[in-house]
Amino acid sequence: MKNQTTIKLCFLILFLTSYSCKPTTENDRETVLDGIVHIEPEIIYDVPEVDRWCDRLGFEGMRVNIGDCELYVEIEGYGIPMVLVNGGPGGTHHYFHPHFTRAAGFAEVIYYDQRGCGLSDYEPGDGYTIHQAADDLDNLRHALDIDQWVVVGYSYGGLLAQLYAIEFPENLAGLVLVSSALGMPVELKPTRQYDYISDEERERMQKINEMPGFTREQRIFNRYLNGDWKRQNFYRPGKERIAELARYEWIHDSEFRTGIIESMRGLDLEGAFNRFPIPTLIIEGKWDLTWNTDKPEVFRSNHPNAEMILFERSGHSPFADEPEKFFRELQRFVESLTDISEEKIAVWKEYLDEWRVEVAKRAMSLNYMLRTSGWGKKSSERISQAVTLDALTELASPVQFLRVGFAFYDVGEYQKALATFKEMENVIENISGENRDHELSTCLIWQGHMLDLLGRRQEAIKAYERVIKLGSKITMTHSQYNLTYEPVKYADERIRKPFDRLENIVHY
DSSP, X not given: OXXXXXXXXXXXXXXXXXXXXXXXXXXXXXBXXXXXXOOXXXXXXXXXXXXXXXXXXXXXXXXXXXXXXXXXXXXXXXXXEEEEEOOTTTOOGGGGTTGGGXXXXXXXXXXXOOTTBTTSOOOOTTOOOHHHHHXXXXXXXXXXXXXXXXXXXXXXXXXXXXXXXXXXXXXXXXXXXXXXOOOSOOOXXXXXXXXXXXHHHHHHHHHHHTOTTOOHHHHHHHHHHTTGGGGTOSBOOOHHHHHHHHXXXXXXXXXXXXXXXXXXXXXXOTTXXXXXXXXXXXXXXXXXXXXXXXXXXHHHHTOTTOEEEEETTXXXXXXXXXXXXXXXXXXXXXXXXXXXXXXXXXXXXXXXXXXXXXXXXXXXXXXXXXXXXXXXXXXXXXXXXXXXXXXXXXXXXXXXXXXXXXXXXXXXXXXXHHHHHHHHHHHHHTXXXXXXXXXXXXXXXXXXXXXXXXXXXHHHHHHHHHHHHHTOOOOEEEGGGTEEEOHHHHHHHHHHSOOOOOOOOOOO
């Protein structure tokens, strides 16, 4: 085992050395901030063949029985056990390769695919849920005969890691949250994922989405080549890296994401970590466009005892963008860990009992229901049945008005949707802030949409003209309708052509 690890480390050093010998330096690499528009001259049907990193690094994967299914697992290195929890939901362990081989010198690194993903069993059991995934993770720990381990949660995996910490704190030696999902129904500034994608790239990606008979691999590969890489990468990846992503890093059971996302709908971890005794390291990329600039501090506020490090030249994957710094900080954190007393964990568990009572109280309010609802069809049906126009006075923010308006729109109650967007306008008129004109533009656009659907064309045109007068150029995305627009340009299009109903493509 030791010789195999040495071989893998040597291979990685050779890889990194050969990479660094290329004429392009880090400062010369294209980044998302450069604003370069690249459109491939043709659609590519043949995704390049590329070996798995697991094979290139010489890993011998194994299948581990956790009770009612088997999970695919790889292990390398020596030291404190450290399990890597991938994101998605629906991703695989592969995107941790080859980066985390750097950690094999100070930890026993454990890679695994979650149930229903990658090379693990597609066995839903009682149904895919995030709580099932947390149980699976601890069953894996038990099957590997590990007392305590460091849990490293990345993206959605960070949310799963937080839930695991709440349910199995005594089995944690440390918690690392990398570009983690929040797990709190809080309102953040709009995502920046589409801020650096040009109109030409959006048009090409839309064409790719509509290609008949395209496989998942073909769609991912072509979208990334034509600008989609900018949503979650700081540095532009090469074609080989994109092929790895397309072939190996987004593989899951067709029912997996629906089950997991539905189970996350009411999850509220706000306040859970106020007295958390487990050492925690939070790592964020400054240019993680999944969220906006307010996300790191909002997330940090829910982990008051944690250490947070902001990586200045990283997107969603700091371990790939700034590997030397990332693994230096990870090693420092891991080597600083000490035993946690059972008494401290017992005290925190008592606090959790109080916290659960508070969460139950919060769950009774309309605002809470909206904050924990998804943006898909099922959520729209629930909201439209629960909310009356008289209850609009209970709404606390423009985002909540937008959610209720979309719910009425989804179920075809356009008059109620119009009334909701009108009330949203009244609320926005009485607030100030840098996003005010943008929020008002979005509100007016959807008023225009409802007026078009109600056959009140001249009133719709007046709403669109008001949008043009406001002049907001902040891009808005409604992913549930596969709709992205710059308000002024979009309003001009709607003046020339009435809005035609778009269906909500999200299930939950």
